[in-house]
Each structure stands twice: as structure tokens, then as C-alpha cells.
Amino acid sequence: MALHFELVTPERLVRSEEVHMVVVPGTEGEFGVLQGHAPFMSTVRDGDLAIYKTENGEPVKIRIEGGFAEVNEKGLTVLAERAEG
Amino acid sequence: MxxxxxxxxxxxxxxxxxxxxKAMKMVAAAKLRRAQEAAVAGRPYAERLESVMASLASKVTISASSPKLLAGTGSDQVHLIVVATSERGLAGAFNTNIVRAARKKAEELTNAGKTVRFYVAGKKGRAVLRRFHAKQIAHDFELGHIKKLAFSDAQALAEDITARYEAGEFDVAHLFYAKFQSALVQEPTGQQIIPVAVPKGAADTGASAAVEYEPDEEAILADLLPRNVAIQIFRAMLENAASEQGSRMTAMxxxxxxxxxxxxxxxxxxxxxxxxxxxxxxxxxxxxxxxx
Missing domain, CATH: 1.10.287 (Helix Hairpins)
Structure with a gap:
């Protein structure tokens, strides 16, 4: 019951791991992605990406700028122009 | 005697x-390794962007209202040739090869009755092109201040080119750079960057049929297109950087x-x-x- 999450910038692959949930700052509001999310695509505004490793754990925050998020059967992929962390 | x-x-x-x-060879070898790593690190992003573009483009029909970057201006009279070269010489035939490929293309286009303009990135290409095509150079772009190539550098270049496109300065843009194959072989390559050549939907599987889009397909595509131009340029610059070092290493x-x-x-x-x-x-x- 893990979500495969990837954060990619043009310069490198920042993260590629199994997590519980990721909250993405979409242009039309934040959305959380859990395992088994329906296929979905959204543009992303500048903001913090919150990664929850476990259900009750503290989120790890990564600031991202510009890009979009894609959810498919393989998991969540966030393509950002810049990412810290 | x-x-x-x-x-x-x-x-x-x-x-x-x-x-x-000998020292230059060593330095080039060290830099080559780093440049190669950077080129490899940039690959996942480009691959994913490409597959997303393919699946999006298969859903959006090209009409008069679609973004100009995708649909084109409706004519192909004025061509812009973006030539990416290096800032430094002593790299064997590296710059010569790129410029030669670009000039060949320019000649073809000119013979077909098109107008050709040049957009030069890098000092070494500028010198040669200025000698032969002084009047056709639209702009040149200095790379000298860049120590380590970052995406923002490519973005600045892409934004400038896109702005010129929107202003109607040209209809089609080509990009020339040297594709890195090995330290011995660098192939000068030309590709069209504007209008965006959309990869045709092999990446489109049945599962993506029910994808939800937010805001909607057109808006996402409009957001992605300029980004795609930037990433193409970024990729070319990375390849170029690796090729330059490879070429220099061999020459030295x-x-x-x-x-x-x-x-x-x-x-x-x-x-x-x-x-x-x-x-x-x-x-x-x-x-x-x-x-x-």
C-alpha cells in the first residue's frame, strides 16, 4: 500500500521512492495523491510539495516551481522546473 | 642545417x-565526465515530458484556435536557424562541423526561396557566421558567463526565441548542435523546434483514456509547449557541452x-x-x- 512517487527536474531525478501520500499544490487547489488514484493530470503552481512517508508521520516539504503532475497506474510523477531538496 | x-x-x-x-586533455577528460553525467541526469525529464506531450496531443485537435507554437503561423517563409556552438576554441572540428551543417541547411532553404536568419549561441560560431552571413544574424547569445549550465540559462534563451516567434519574426525554427555519441564521435544534428513536432502516440495506451485534466487539455498543452521548447534547447546545450569536451579531448x-x-x-x-x-x-x- 505504497505510492510510487517521482520528482523530476530538467537537471536531475530528485526523488524516486515509495511513499504513503503526496500533497501537490495544483493550479486549481491542492490535492493529495494516495495509492490507486485515478489517472489525473494537472499543472502545478509554485509552492510546497508535502510528502508523507507514513500515514501518521510528519511530512517532508519540498519547494517546487513551475511544472505539472501526472498520476497514472504506475504512480505519481511531478515534473518541476526547479525543486529544492 | x-x-x-x-x-x-x-x-x-x-x-x-x-x-x-597534455594538461588540456586531462582537463577536458574530467569535464567530459561531468558533462556526460549532466546529460544523463537530464534524460528522465525529457522522456516523461515527451510521453505526456504525446498523450496530450492525441487528444487535442489542431485548429485555428490552438496555440501558435503547435499549429504554426500558417506560412513557412522565414526560417530561423539557431546555432549552438561553444565559447572556446581548440576543440578540433567541433564548431566547424556544427556551423557547416547549419550553413548547408541555410543554403537549401535559400535555394528553395525562403528567407533565412541566424540566431547564434556561443562565441565561436558567431565569428564564422558573421563573416559569411553578417546581414542575416538576428541575434547572438553570449554563453561566456555560464560556469555550470543550468536549466534557467536554456529557459532564458527559449523565452527570447518564443517572444520573437510571437512577434512574427519568423515562422519555423531549427536548432543545430552536436549530438554526443562518444569522445571520438560527435554528430552535428539539426532539428525543428518551432512549431513543436509532436511525437505521435505510441505512448498512448488504453489506460490513459480516462485521464482527468485540470484545468483542461488545451490549457495544460499551452503551458507545456513553451516548456518543451526550453527543454529541447537545454538538452541540446547539454549534448553540446559533452561533445565540446569530447572533441577537445581527442584533439588534444x-x-x-x-x-x-x-x-x-x-x-x-x-x-x-x-x-x-x-x-x-x-x-x-x-x-x-x-x-x-
Missing amino acids: ASLKALKIRIGSVKSTQKIT DNATRNAGDMINKLTIQYNRTRQAAITTELIEIIAGAEAL
Whole structure:
């Protein structure tokens, strides 16, 4: 019951791991992605990406700028122009 | 025949040249490794963007209202050729090859009755193109201040080009750079970047049929297109950086070997001359003693 999450910038692959949930700052509001999310695509505004490793754990925050998020059967992929962390 | 002293000086000078070329080769080798790593690290993003573009483009029909970057301006009269070269020379035929490929394309287009303009990135390409096509250069872009190539550098370039496109300065843009294959082989490559050539939907699987889009397909596509131009340019610049170092490494390796051969030849000549001088001297002494 893990979500495969990837954060990619043009310069490198920042993260590629199994997590519980990721909250993405979409242009039309934040959305959380859990395992088994329906296929979905959204543009992303500048903001913090919150990664929850476990259900009750503290989120790890990564600031991202510009890009979009894609959810498919393989998991969540966030393509950002810049990412810290 | 050159005098002993002249030969000695000559050997010394070739030796110091060899030291320089050897050092340059080492530096290029180290830089090549780093440039190659950067090019590899940039691959996942480009691959994913491509697959997303493919699945999006299969859903959006091209009409008059679609973004100009995708649909084109409706004419193909004015072509812009973006030539990416390096800031430094002594890299073998690296810059020459790119410029030659670009000029060949320009000639083809000119013969077909199109107008060609150049957009030059890098100092070395500028010098050559200015000599042959001074009037056609639309703009040149300095790369000298860039120490480590970042995406923002490519983005600045892409934004400038896109703005020119929106202003109607040209209809089609091509990008020329050297694709990195190995340290020995760099292939000058040209590709069309505007209008965006959309990869046709092999990436489109049945599962993506029910994808939800937020805001909607057109808005996402409009957001992605300029980004795609930037990423294409970024990729080209990374490839170029790796090619430049590879080309320099090979060129400097050849130069070092050449200098070695030359030193050997000069040393032999020096020794022969020295021996000849000694022999003549001895003969003179013996002849002088016999005369007494």
C-alpha cells in the first residue's frame, strides 16, 4: 500500500521512492495523491510539495516551481522546473 | 642545417607545448565526465515530458484556435536557424562541423526561396557566421558567463526565441548542435523546434483514456509547449557541452602525440649534429698533430 512517487527536474531525478501520500499544490487547489488514484493530470503552481512517508508521520516539504503532475497506474510523477531538496 | 643552439631551443618549445596540450586533455577528460553525467541526469525529464506531450496531443485537435507554437503561423517563409556552438576554441572540428551543417541547411532553404536568419549561441560560431552571413544574424547569445549550465540559462534563451516567434519574426525554427555519441564521435544534428513536432502516440495506451485534466487539455498543452521548447534547447546545450569536451579531448590527445613525435625527431637531429661537430673537431686536431 505504497505510492510510487517521482520528482523530476530538467537537471536531475530528485526523488524516486515509495511513499504513503503526496500533497501537490495544483493550479486549481491542492490535492493529495494516495495509492490507486485515478489517472489525473494537472499543472502545478509554485509552492510546497508535502510528502508523507507514513500515514501518521510528519511530512517532508519540498519547494517546487513551475511544472505539472501526472498520476497514472504506475504512480505519481511531478515534473518541476526547479525543486529544492 | 640548423645550429645546435637553435635545435635545443626548438625542442624546449615543443616540450612546453606538449605540456599544455597534455594538461588540456586531462582537463577536458574530467569535464567530459561531468558533462556526460549532466546529460544523463537530464534524460528522465525529457522522456516523461515527451510521453505526456504525446498523450496530450492525441487528444487535442489542431485548429485555428490552438496555440501558435503547435499549429504554426500558417506560412513557412522565414526560417530561423539557431546555432549552438561553444565559447572556446581548440576543440578540433567541433564548431566547424556544427556551423557547416547549419550553413548547408541555410543554403537549401535559400535555394528553395525562403528567407533565412541566424540566431547564434556561443562565441565561436558567431565569428564564422558573421563573416559569411553578417546581414542575416538576428541575434547572438553570449554563453561566456555560464560556469555550470543550468536549466534557467536554456529557459532564458527559449523565452527570447518564443517572444520573437510571437512577434512574427519568423515562422519555423531549427536548432543545430552536436549530438554526443562518444569522445571520438560527435554528430552535428539539426532539428525543428518551432512549431513543436509532436511525437505521435505510441505512448498512448488504453489506460490513459480516462485521464482527468485540470484545468483542461488545451490549457495544460499551452503551458507545456513553451516548456518543451526550453527543454529541447537545454538538452541540446547539454549534448553540446559533452561533445565540446569530447572533441577537445581527442584533439588534444592528437596534439600531444604529435608533439611527442616531433620531439623524437628533433632529438635525433640534435644528436647527429652534435656528433658530426665532435667528429669534425677530432679530425682537425689529428690532422694538426700529423702536420707537425
